[in-house]
Amino acid sequence: MKTQKLSELAKTIRSKNAGVDLITFDIIFTERATYERVKRAGVLTREAVCKLYRIAPERISDFVLFDPGNAIKFTIYRLRPSGSPGDPDIFGAQQYAPLLDIEVPVG
Amino acid sequence: MRSLRIICPNGHLGFAPIRVESFRLGIAARPDCIAADSGSDDVGPVPLGTDTSTSPLGWQTHDLEHMLLASRELGVPMIIGSSGDTGANSRVDLYVRIIKELAAKHGLSRFELGYFYSEVGKEDLRRRMRGGEIVAGLEGHKDLTEAELDATERIVAMAGVHPFIELLEQGADVIIGGRSSDSCVFAAPAIHHGFPEDHAYYLGKVLECASFCAEPYGGKETVLGEITQDAVLVTAMHPDQRCTVASVAGHAMYERSNPYFEHVAGGTLDMSECRYEQVAARTTRITGARFRPAAEFCVKLEGAGKIGERYIGMVGIRDPYTIAHVDEVIGWARDKVRERFGETGYELYYTVYGRDGIMGELEPLRDRPAHELCILVQGVAPTAAMAEELCMIGTRQMFYARLPDVKGSAGSVAFALDEVLRASPAYRWTVNHTLRCDDPLELFPTHMTSAGVERQ
Numbered sequence: 001m002k003t004q005k006l007s008e009l010a011k012t013i014r015s016k017n018a019g020v021d022l023i024t025f026d027i028i029f030t031e032r033a034t035y036e037r038v039k040r041a042g043v044l045t046r047e048a049v050c051k052l053y054r055i056a057p058e059r060i061s062d063f064v065l066f067d068p069g070n071a072i073k074f075t076i077y078r079l080r081p082s083g084s085p086g087d088p089d090i091f092g093a094q095q096y097a098p099l100l101d102i103e104v105p106v107g
Numbered sequence: 108m109r110s111l112r113i114i115c116p117n118g119h120l121g122f123a124p125i126r127v128e129s130f131r132l133g134i135a136a137r138p139d140c141i142a143a144d145s146g147s148d149d150v151g152p153v154p155l156g157t158d159t160s161t162s163p164l165g166w167q168t169h170d171l172e173h174m175l176l177a178s179r180e181l182g183v184p185m186i187i188g189s190s191g192d193t194g195a196n197s198r199v200d201l202y203v204r205i206i207k208e209l210a211a212k213h214g215l216s217r218f219e220l221g222y223f224y225s226e227v228g229k230e231d232l233r234r235r236m237r238g239g240e241i242v243a244g245l246e247g248h249k250d251l252t253e254a255e256l257d258a259t260e261r262i263v264a265m266a267g268v269h270p271f272i273e274l275l276e277q278g279a280d281v282i283i284g285g286r287s288s289d290s291c292v293f294a295a296p297a298i299h300h301g302f303p304e305d306h307a308y309y310l311g312k313v314l315e316c317a318s319f320c321a322e323p324y325g326g327k328e329t330v331l332g333e334i335t336q337d338a339v340l341v342t343a344m345h346p347d348q349r350c351t352v353a354s355v356a357g358h359a360m361y362e363r364s365n366p367y368f369e370h371v372a373g374g375t376l377d378m379s380e381c382r383y384e385q386v387a388a389r390t391t392r393i394t395g396a397r398f399r400p401a402a403e404f405c406v407k408l409e410g411a412g413k414i415g416e417r418y419i420g421m422v423g424i425r426d427p428y429t430i431a432h433v434d435e436v437i438g439w440a441r442d443k444v445r446e447r448f449g450e451t452g453y454e455l456y457y458t459v460y461g462r463d464g465i466m467g468e469l470e471p472l473r474d475r476p477a478h479e480l481c482i483l484v485q486g487v488a489p490t491a492a493m494a495e496e497l498c499m500i501g502t503r504q505m506f507y508a509r510l511p512d513v514k515g516s517a518g519s520v521a522f523a524l525d526e527v528l529r530a531s532p533a534y535r536w537t538v539n540h541t542l543r544c545d546d547p548l549e550l551f552p553t554h555m556t557s558a559g560v561e562r563q
Contacts, residue, residue: 017149064366088467
């Protein structure tokens, strides 16, 4: 099956703290149709996120299909609050990279 | 008043300077209020714990100076929330002092300067807890215990609109706030002027990060929000930026776990029925937001507790065999620390850049390290002397790690600096909780003073 990478389809793929205990991920599309296609493809779901990041389902606090923003959004718990010693990403800003290469079926 | 217009030049005043060009365009639009929040918990627990700012004084002064001069020239209020990154009392005092100094420097006519504090005393909180009050944990934090309270250095409460409105009613021309919900810095003047809470809180939500609600991406540019009885309109001031349906709707999800709800002291903004409409090239109109007052008045608390003094060290590795066995190299150094200091009473962290330094256990590629690694070592201990020695052993002993088949027998790691460096003390967020209050102002005492010079 022919596929495209999520990074070719989404306008924005980002991660950021949502308070001190959570990191939230936003995947935002310019075109409504592209957003709907990725939604339908079922490649970006709670289960897919758990597998990609190798986390248990309980680590996900929210998973939202945000139609007004053409966006898929999920949020995970940190193991320790942001800025604790040893935390290498206190803004949570560089946790999205594995999402870039998600393969989305074409058509 | 049919509408109220507010400009926001910066989503975290002081953290990076405002962009002056779009700010001037915002001023030329003759807004009714100039407002910005100056805080964030993104900066970690160290500034709150050590009672410092992470933003340089020069940048804080730069932004406050631009805002103050514009506010006085237009004769409209200037409102600042979460002074100095943390909103602690010392940061409020700092900003009040900066405003007074700027007023003197520019010979500004006398104006009323209102301010409020938002620190919560540990003993005050202990009394409430012993009186049966539950300090409820947010986002996975357990309810607060006295042991965690003891471990806490400083606590701030997150103000809603209430102290801002109180100071506006007292006639403040400039308001310097303690820790505040960023949206409330903007919602307060709108509510003060009689606009519906539904739209007022949405106005705050969309303005709080300045140009983050516009596209193309570009921070620290000014945006203008307008509230009427029926709607909110938001316009980008930078000539190359636009507030579009997509950028405005998209902003609702920024740095929040759920894009439909925004919790503030006293209630929740519900954006699930929001409607967005492009009404001009750079302007979007929003209707349908709802503010739902809470049954009980609860305030969010933030607190930081000290873990210890901290030193850092850094090494590099290039030998592929050593890279493949980097955990054994770290294990060797940890053993040497254990021989000197035992099992407990300190913390030692290794961050392995080139393998999983940034994502840790979330890194899908951690079994495919790069051809060279950098390892950051952090040693945390009760005293600076112990932290230094701990970090030195934990760093230097990597050089002596004994791997059975290594070819290079003259040293297992590369040093760019053969030393360890003192870093900020290590703190952790001990408090991320909510507290019920009877009076919305009880944690936020307000004060009035004046600045500038009396004119004859």
